[in-house]
Amino acid sequence: MIRVAVAGAAGRMGQTVCEAVEGAPDMELVGRADPSLGVELADVLGDADVVVEFTQPHTALANVQACLAAGVHVVVGTSGWDVDAVRGVESSANVLFCPNFAIGAVLMMRFAAEASKHMAKAEIIELHHDKKLDKPSGTAARTAELMEGDPPIHSVRLPGIVANQEVILGDVGQTLTIRHDSIDRTSFMPGVLAAVRAVGSLTESPVVGLEHVLFDD
Numbered sequence: 378m379i380r381v382a383v384a385g386a387a388g389r390m391g392q393t394v395c396e397a398v399e400g401a402p403d404m405e406l407v408g409r410a411d412p413s414l415g416v417e418l419a420d421v422l423g424d425a426d427v428v429v430e431f432t433q434p435h436t437a438l439a440n441v442q443a444c445l446a447a448g449v450h451v452v453v454g455t456s457g458w459d460v461d462a463v464r465g466v467e468s469s470a471n472v473l474f475c476p477n478f479a480i481g482a483v484l485m486m487r488f489a490a491e492a493s494k495h496m497a498k499a500e501i502i503e504l505h506h507d508k509k510l511d512k513p514s515g516t517a518a519r520t521a522e523l524m525e526g527d528p529p530i531h532s533v534r535l536p537g538i539v540a541n542q543e544v545i546l547g548d549v550g551q552t553l554t555i556r557h558d559s560i561d562r563t564s565f566m567p568g569v570l571a572a573v574r575a576v577g578s579l580t581e582s583p584v585v586g587l588e589h590v591l592f593d594d
């Protein structure tokens with residue numbers, strides 16, 4: 378059994394992750410850390426093999442550092458923090474940061490990267506719910522990083538949306554649109570569980586992107 382603790386357990390993602398972990402036959406939920414539950418990450422680290430981190434841009438780095446100091450592997454979904462800050466940190470534990478855990482979003486990023494090699498220009502439009510704190514989204518920033526030509530990013534924040542992204546590529550007389558829609562937070566759960574299963578076996582750390590877990594190439 379993989380013993381899993383969740384940081385941000387009372388949040389939109391954290392609650393969904395707790396349910397997914399409780400439903401996974403090979404995992405045990407051993408801790409829920411969140412200010413609104415009165416439980417700090419330090420209180421649950423001792424019981425966990427893996428922490429799943431879905432908090433806020435300004436809290437993620439300290440939580441990841443605490444996991445590394447305690448030798449507990451950490452799967453991070455929080456966007457808007459600097460993963461480079463944990464490069465070179467000595468630890469027996471690994472960091473796996475996935476800007477987006479939805480398989481369709483991972484494929485969208487891959488297809489956009491490939492298309493950008495062949496079309497003249499591109500722009501990214503990301504659309505999220507209006508409670509999202511960071512802008513641009515982690516997915517859009519990562520997509521732009523993977524693409525050629527430094528595409529501009531446009532951010533939309535509105536009630537009624539979960540998470541959508543369009544990458545529009547243009548060339549003479551044509552456009553290509555690659556779009557992904559998460560209509561429910563359960564879309565991220567198979568990816569989160571795959572990351573929890575894989576993080577302890579990574580041969581380097583930190584690793585960025587679920588594609589390193591899902592695909593051979």
Ligand SMILES: NC(=O)C1=CN([C@@H]2O[C@H](COP(=O)(O)OP(=O)(O)OC[C@H]3O[C@@H](n4cnc5c(N)ncnc54)[C@H](OP(=O)(O)O)[C@@H]3O)[C@@H](O)[C@H]2O)C=CC1
Binds near residue numbers: 388391433455
């Ligand atoms: N990679 C991916 O696939 C996805 C990533 N995300 C990202 O995940 C993050 C969380 O999103 P979401 O669940 O919607 O946000 P929420 O605001 O709903 O949840 C964040 C939770 O973390 C809590 N929290 C704050 N500080 C700490 C701390 N130091 N330790 C533990 N918990 C803490 C918050 O408590 P309080 O409110 O009391 O401060 C809140 O309950 C965002 O950065 C979002 O962009 C979201 C969806 C998918």
Ligand SMILES: O=C(O)C1=N[C@H](C(=O)O)C[C@H](O)C1
Binds near residue numbers: 505514
């Ligand atoms: O805040 C969200 O909801 C999401 N955040 C991630 C991001 O910033 O890309 C992943 C997904 O888009 C949902």
